[in-house]
Amino acid sequence: MKIDPTSKADLSIQIAKAIREEIMAGTLRVDDRLPSETELCDHFEVSRSTVREALKRLAAQNLIRTQRGASGGAFVNRLSYDQARGHHVTTSTLLMSMNEVDFKTACEARYALERACAPLAVERRTADHLATMRVEIFRQGQPGLSDESFCDSDVAFHRALVDSADNHVLSYQLAGAVEATQPLMNMITFSARSREKIIELHTAIADGVENHDAELVDAKLAELSAYTLQLSENVAKERSKRKQS
Amino acid sequence: MKIDPTSKADLSIQIAKAIREEIMAGTLRVDDRLPSETELCDHFEVSRSTVREALKRLAAQNLIRTQRGASGGAFVNRLSYDQARGHHVTTSTLLMSMNEVDFKTACEARYALERACAPLAVERRTADHLATMRVEIFRQGQPGLSDESFCDSDVAFHRALVDSADNHVLSYQLAGAVEATQPLMNMITFSARSREKIIELHTAIADGVENHDAELVDAKLAELSAYTLQLSENVAKERSKRKQS
DNA sequence: GCGCTATTAATGTCAGACAAATAGAAACAC
DNA sequence: GTGTTTCTATTTGTCTGACATTAATAGCGC
Numbered sequence: 001m002k003i004d005p006t007s008k009a010d011l012s013i014q015i016a017k018a019i020r021e022e023i024m025a026g027t028l029r030v031d032d033r034l035p036s037e038t039e040l041c042d043h044f045e046v047s048r049s050t051v052r053e054a055l056k057r058l059a060a061q062n063l064i065r066t067q068r069g070a071s072g073g074a075f076v077n078r079l080s081y082d083q084a085r086g087h088h089v090t091t092s093t094l095l096m097s098m099n100e101v102d103f104k105t106a107c108e109a110r111y112a113l114e115r116a117c118a119p120l121a122v123e124r125r126t127a128d129h130l131a132t133m134r135v136e137i138f139r140q141g142q143p144g145l146s147d148e149s150f151c152d153s154d155v156a157f158h159r160a161l162v163d164s165a166d167n168h169v170l171s172y173q174l175a176g177a178v179e180a181t182q183p184l185m186n187m188i189t190f191s192a193r194s195r196e197k198i199i200e201l202h203t204a205i206a207d208g209v210e211n212h213d214a215e216l217v218d219a220k221l222a223e224l225s226a227y228t229l230q231l232s233e234n235v236a237k238e239r240s241k242r243k244q245s
Numbered sequence: 246m247k248i249d250p251t252s253k254a255d256l257s258i259q260i261a262k263a264i265r266e267e268i269m270a271g272t273l274r275v276d277d278r279l280p281s282e283t284e285l286c287d288h289f290e291v292s293r294s295t296v297r298e299a300l301k302r303l304a305a306q307n308l309i310r311t312q313r314g315a316s317g318g319a320f321v322n323r324l325s326y327d328q329a330r331g332h333h334v335t336t337s338t339l340l341m342s343m344n345e346v347d348f349k350t351a352c353e354a355r356y357a358l359e360r361a362c363a364p365l366a367v368e369r370r371t372a373d374h375l376a377t378m379r380v381e382i383f384r385q386g387q388p389g390l391s392d393e394s395f396c397d398s399d400v401a402f403h404r405a406l407v408d409s410a411d412n413h414v415l416s417y418q419l420a421g422a423v424e425a426t427q428p429l430m431n432m433i434t435f436s437a438r439s440r441e442k443i444i445e446l447h448t449a450i451a452d453g454v455e456n457h458d459a460e461l462v463d464a465k466l467a468e469l470s471a472y473t474l475q476l477s478e479n480v481a482k483e484r485s486k487r488k489q490s
Numbered sequence: 491g492c493g494c495t496a497t498t499a500a501t502g503t504c505a506g507a508c509a510a511a512t513a514g515a516a517a518c519a520c
Numbered sequence: 521g522t523g524t525t526t527c528t529a530t531t532t533g534t535c536t537g538a539c540a541t542t543a544a545t546a547g548c549g550c
C-alpha cells in the first residue's frame with residue numbers, strides 16, 4: 001500500500017490503484033471502512049484533493065460508497081448484480097456504437113449466447129417467468145403500441161427468458177449481449193419488421209419453455225436470429241437502392 | 246446539459262452524468278475535446294475541484310482521457326475491446342468473490358457460454374488459433390510446471406478457443422465468464438485434478454476444432470464441465486470429512 | 491530553414507477555509 | 521428513569537486561490 005512519487009503516473013491514479021488492489025486482494029472487505037480522507041492524506045503524503053480524486057475514481061466503479069457525517073467515510077461496496085449489470089450494459093452499448101460493430105456480428109453473438117442458456121431456462125423456468133413472457137407477448141400485440149414500447153417489451157421478454165435459467169452469473173453476462181445489442185437491432189430493423197411474425201416466434205418460444213421443449217426453443221431462437229438478419233439485409237438493400245436513384 | 250443545484254445528489258455526480266449522457270447520445274464523439282476545466286466551471290457554475298472530481302469519475306470508466314499542456318484537455322475516449330475486457334474481467338471477478346457465487350453456478354455459466362461459441366469457432370478457426378491451442382497443450386504437459394502457470398495456460402487455451410469464433414462481441418462477453426471464473430475454479434480444484442485428463446480433453450477439443458467437428462468439441466466441453474463439477478464435489482466431500490474428524 | 495527560448499494554455503497538485511450532514515453525547519424537562 | 525432536545529465532534533462536499541508541470545506554438549537569432 002505505497003505509491004511512488006517519482007513515477008510518471010498521476011498520483012490520484014496510483015492511489016486509486018493501491019486501494020483497488022487491497023480490495024481485490026481481500027485486505028479490505030465488504031463494508032469495511034477506509035481511513036478518513038485526512039488519514040489517507042497523511043498515509044500517502046498528498047493533499048486532500050488528490051485523495052478525493054482517487055476516491056471518486058473508485059466510486060465511479062462502484063467499488064466504494066461514501067457517507068457524510070460523524071462515523072461516515074468511505075466503505076467498501078458490495079457489488080450487486082444489478083449495479084454491475086447496468087454498468088455492463090452501458091459499456092457494452094458504447095463499445096458497440098464506438099467501434100461500429102456491424103449488425104451481423106452483434107446479432108450472431110447475441111443469439112449464440114441466448115441459445116446457450118435456453119436449455120437451462122427450459123429446465124428451470126418458474127410460473128413467474130412464464131407469466132412475464134406471456135404478458136410481454138400480450139403487450140406486443142396491442143394495436144397502437146409505439147415502436148419504442150415494442151422494443152422495451154422485446155427486451156423484457158428476452159430478459160425473462162434469460163432469467164429463467166436461474167443463474168445469476170449467466171444473467172449478468174447475457175445482459176451485456178442482449179440489452180446492448182437490442183437498440184442497435186431496433187434502430188436497423190424496426191421499420192421493416194413484422195410484429196406478427198415476431199409475436200408468433202415469441203409465442204412459440206414461450207410454449208417451448210412451458211413444455212420443457214429445449215429443441216423447440218432452440219429452433220425458434222435460430223429462426224428469430226435468421227429473420228432478424230434477413231431484415232437487416234433487406235434494409236441495407238433498400239438503402240443502397242435509394243442511394244443509387 | 247444542465248444540472249440541478251437544489252438536488253440532493255452530489256454535484257460532481259450530476260456533472261459526470263450530464264457529460265456521460267452527451268457521450269452516449271453522440272453529441273460528444275470519439276476524440277472530441279471537452280471544454281476546458283475552467284470553461285466547465287463557468288458552464289455548470291461550480292468550482293474547479295467539483296468539475297475535476299466529475300472528470301475523474303468519467304476517466305475511471307475509460308470514457309475520457311486527459312492530456313496536459315497547451316492544446317491539452319479532456320477527450321472522449323474510443324473504448325477499446327482490450328480496455329473493456331480488462332474492466333469486465335475485474336468487475337466479474339469481484340462480483341463473484343463478493344457474492345460468494347457457488348462453484349456450480351459459475352461452472353455452469355462458464356461452460357454454457359463457451360459451448361455457445363464452439364460452433365462458430367469450429368467453422369472459422371485459423372491456423373494461428375490452432376497453433377496457440379497446441380502450444381498451450383504442449384506447455385500444460387511440461388513436467389515441473391507450477392500450478393499457477395498451468396492455470397494461466399488453461400486460460401490462454403480457452404481464450405484461443407473463444408477467439409476462434411472471430412466475433413469481437415462474443416469474445417468480449419465471454420472474457421468475463423471465462424477469465425473471471427477460472428481463478429475460482431483453480432482455487433477449488435487445482436489440488437485434485439488430473440492434468441493428464443485435462444490435457445487429453447484439451448487435445449480432443451483442439452482436434453475437433455481442427456477437423457471442423459462441432460459435435461466432438463461440444464461433447465468434450467460437456468465432459469470437461471462434468472469433470473470439473475465432479476472434482477469440486479470430491480473436494481467438498483473431503484473437506485466435510487476432515488471437518489468431522 | 492534550423493535550433494533555441496519565451497510564452498501560453500491546459501491539467502496536476504497543494505493548502506486552507508467553510509458548508510452540510512450525521513451520529514453520539516450531554517443537557518434538560520417530565 | 522425516560523424521552524426529547526440541543527450541542528458537539530467528525531467526516532465528506534464544495535469553494536477559492538495559488539503554484540507546479542507539461543506541451544504546443546510563436547518569435548528570434550543565425
